[in-house]
Amino acid sequence: MKNVVSLKSLAKELNISVSTVSKSLNDSEEISEQTKERVKNLAKLRGYSPNPIAVRLQKQKTMQIGVILPNIENPFFASVLKGIDELVSSSKYNIITFFSNESLEKEKECLDFFSKGNVDGILICIAEETNKKKTFDHIIDIKQKGIPLALFDRIPMQPLGFDAVQVNDYESIVSAYKYLESNKCQNIAFVSSIPTLIVGRSREEGYLSQTNNPTVIAFEDLEELKITLENTIKQGEIDGFIAADINATLLCNAVLQKQGFTPGKEVSLIGYVNAVQNDLSYPKISYIDQHPQEIGKQTAKILLLRLESKLEDIPVSDIVLNTTITIGDTSR
Amino acid sequence: MKNVVSLKSLAKELNISVSTVSKSLNDSEEISEQTKERVKNLAKLRGYSPNPIAVRLQKQKTMQIGVILPNIENPFFASVLKGIDELVSSSKYNIITFFSNESLEKEKECLDFFSKGNVDGILICIAEETNKKKTFDHIIDIKQKGIPLALFDRIPMQPLGFDAVQVNDYESIVSAYKYLESNKCQNIAFVSSIPTLIVGRSREEGYLSQTNNPTVIAFEDLEELKITLENTIKQGEIDGFIAADINATLLCNAVLQKQGFTPGKEVSLIGYVNAVQNDLSYPKISYIDQHPQEIGKQTAKILLLRLESKLEDIPVSDIVLNTTITIGDTSR
DNA sequence: CTGAAAGCGCTTACAG
């Protein structure tokens, strides 16, 4: 199945010992230049490459990083993964990706698999269910096993003692609110399909901090959300919408248009979108850019750092990245 | 770093040999029920789990499948990956995912890494550059190394002798054309941002087969595509658009709307979209559903099958899946 | 400068 050329076969062909071959290939000081040359030449000629599994067993390192994503079909996570990949693929590690599909049970299974000696480090965004039930024991357990782990995006309120990378959700919404306000919006509503998610709550709090007369339209069920949205919009009192997630954003934009409103004229909308596709669409929705690739890169960076450093005592980092607002057609 | 409990430690504690412990845990017939019990109990008590790296070295199998995707930010590939994951995660393999970012060079590197004993099988959709340059030697090489490989989505014209899963692109467009035609479209144009991609060509041919008076608007550069599209639409002669890919679809829809057309009224549009997001948008674009998850599942299924079967002689399969047309608001 | 030996943690013929 694999290469038949091994250290042993090279050694036999050169009539020297396996140890000498190994050391030569690893450029050991102990070996004469001449021997190294001979060995390296033959190795190249025979197309030798070390059996990675054997190396891992010997070195007691898997050279793999486990990644757990809630849902790959969410473009936010796809972009985060791209960011992770960019950093990791330029290191000597590679990535095993699992999807929890927002399920706590599945998340546990993944973590369990990882912790059984399958990876050297873990990158995880917790599942919605985990977030809701606030069950974090399976994550905390990982610390006991001495496997470095870094969290991103959905970071539990109570600190778990892991490296974490998130975005300033609260402030992002405050900025969005202020932007709308400074552009003649008098009555701004908040729309969300993620009312229980950590990030959703922070965003809602950001909104609530800005108004004494809040209108919050929040349902996990998209059908319910849609109906409530339709009724609210029909009333015609709201002239500004801040949407907390991509689904709420698309839905809000759709209902507005369907009712004959032109987002950007009588009414404004700022939300969260998939930047690539939004760019090609009309109207371009004004949106909060979380720079998901950057989130991925930063998280991977921390983990790689921790994997390199022997010292356990580098302090736990809690990185908060800034978002930016990109103004499109749906606000002015 | 990992579990300190090993076969050796269990053996010592039980005062029996490592081989007996190993066999007990693997439910060998050779061992007495009583000993098995003792061993299993202690193993559970101590939380033993076999070192996967050691098992792999012994078994000469990595238990990993390498996946190469052109671009994870394309929702089509994200869904394919989800399909792959669904099948593979229920097997005893797991997935290492690499992204070629549409680059031939990067694709070669990934394949090279995989072929050096890092995976047991490979799933790949070739990069755009690979497709363009028609350079397939690096893929054919994999066959020599005896590593099963399956292609999906972008399948080279000349058969390479690998399992392949694709979609009936030609016929899909023919159906779309016929649908528009039967709904009073007189002058149907074809819009594409993937003129050189295999799938793009098949789709174009499908279109060309249906008309003597074709209007093909095809540019890889989205800006160019947009400008040409604007001019064509301004002329007002086209009353039906078939778009060959997600970018062309979104762009076409956007330009139509921006020029005051209502897709679904004076003019129709059928294209390719991200189903999840399209569902929440307005207008819902009528689209050809490729069932990307199914593509992923089928491809993974074939590979797993080939990995299980010892016999090299199961015939190469070339699976062509059917698409379906989902009618939304932009056609009737 | 080179090589024999032990070991990483397992499995599996083979003996007893």
Added chain:
DNA sequence: CTGAAAGCGCTTACAG
């Protein structure tokens, strides 16, 4: 039914 030995393909003290 149990265990000693060899081996998967490497690396690395340790001797010479």
